[in-house]
Amino acid sequence: xxxxxxxxxxxxxxxxxxxxxxxxxxxxxxxxxxxxxxxxxxxxxxxxxxxxxxxxxxxxxxxxxxxxxxxxxxxxxxxxxxxxxxxxxxxxxxxxxxxxxxxxxxxxxxxxxxxxxxxxxxxxxxxxxxxxxxxxxxxxxxxxxxxxxxxxxxxxxxxxxxxxxxxxxxxxxxxxxxxxxxxxxxxxxxxxxxxxxxxxxxxxxx
Numbered sequence: 356x357x358x359x360x361x362x363x364x365x366x367x368x369x370x371x372x373x374x375x376x377x378x379x380x381x382x383x384x385x386x387x388x389x390x391x392x393x394x395x396x397x398x399x400x401x402x403x404x405x406x407x408x409x410x411x412x413x414x415x416x417x418x419x420x421x422x423x424x425x426x427x428x429x430x431x432x433x434x435x436x437x438x439x440x441x442x443x444x445x446x447x448x449x450x451x452x453x454x455x456x457x458x459x460x461x462x463x464x465x466x467x468x469x470x471x472x473x474x475x476x477x478x479x480x481x482x483x484x485x486x487x488x489x490x491x492x493x494x495x496x497x498x499x500x501x502x503x504x505x506x507x508x509x510x511x512x513x514x515x516x517x518x519x520x521x522x523x524x525x526x527x528x529x530x531x532x533x534x535x536x537x538x539x540x541x542x543x544x545x546x547x548x549x550x551x552x553x554x555x556x557x558x559x560x561x
Contacts, residue, residue, distance in 0.1 A: 357434075364429035364437030365444040371425040372448025372465065375455050376417035377402050380410055390458055397452075398460030400495045400550070407553045415464045418449065422468035439523050442469045446527055450534055461534035463499045466506065466527055473520065476513035481505050493549035496538035503531035 377397040381389035384406060393401045399418065403411025422445050429441025449465045451457040467485075471478040481502045489498035507524035515521060532539070541547040 361433035361436045361440055364433035365440040367428050367432065368425040368441030368444035369448040370453070371421050371428070372445030373452035373454050373459075374421055375449075375452050375459055376414045376421070377460060378455055380414050380417070381406065384410060390455075395458075396460055397455070397458065399464050400499075403552045404550070405553050411552065418460070418464035419468035419471075421445065421449075422465045423472060426469070426472045436519060438472075439519050442472065443523055443527060445469075446530060450530065461499065462527075462531045463502060466502065466531055469523075469527065470506065470509065473510065473515070474513040477506070477509045480509035480512060489550070494542065494547050495550045496535055496547055497542060500532060500535050500539060500542075503528040503535070506531075 375397050377389045377399070380402060381387055389401055389405060390397050393405045395401070399411045399415040402414040422442070425441045425445035426438050430438035433440065446462050446465045446469065448459075450459050450462050452459040467478065467481060470481050484505045485498040485502045487498075488501040489495060492498070506528045507521060510520060510524045515524075538547060
């Protein structure tokens with residue numbers, strides 16, 4: 356019975372994670388799907404590039420909100436294991452949303468919210484790593500990759516020692532790295548472009 360509750364928490368997490376904030380916001384402001392423009396990614400960074408920082412921040416916050424909701428419901432339904440499984444399935448839903456043809460974001464905003472829900476120290480560490488990397492490289496993707504690499508060590512620093520939470524940190528980090536495989540290739544070739552936000556709520560011309 357407890358296993359079924361944990362599985363239910365995972366299903367709920369995936370369904371909530373599949374709600375694409377980027378698609379909703381881009382449609383609200385332009386009646387266009389953000390996935391058809393820019394990098395084609397349904398995430399906060401592509402939103403900021405195309406629609407301006409306001410839209411990017413709003414997308415980031417909404418992604419965080421769905422993550423908080425997923426993990427909160429996961430804990431109510433399935434306890435600690437449900438809490439952790441809902442975190443991962445929310446991330447999975449964000450990257451591969453069932454409502455939008457399994458084409459979503461790359462998981463960074465959800466990963467940051469997962470860190471915050473786990474422990475404030477995890478959140479502070481990964482956010483600090485992101486901004487340090489970004490300010491050095493001017494590449495959001497480089498900061499995102501470093502966040503993924505840092506997630507599990509940040510858990511250890513915050514005092515986590517149980518295998519379920521450590522496993523979450525490892526698999527979540529690997530998923531984010533997988534979603535950034537194209538960015539990693541461009542970074543290694545020196546072809547990744549620096550981040551430049553759009554100047555207004557509207558698609559930037561290429």
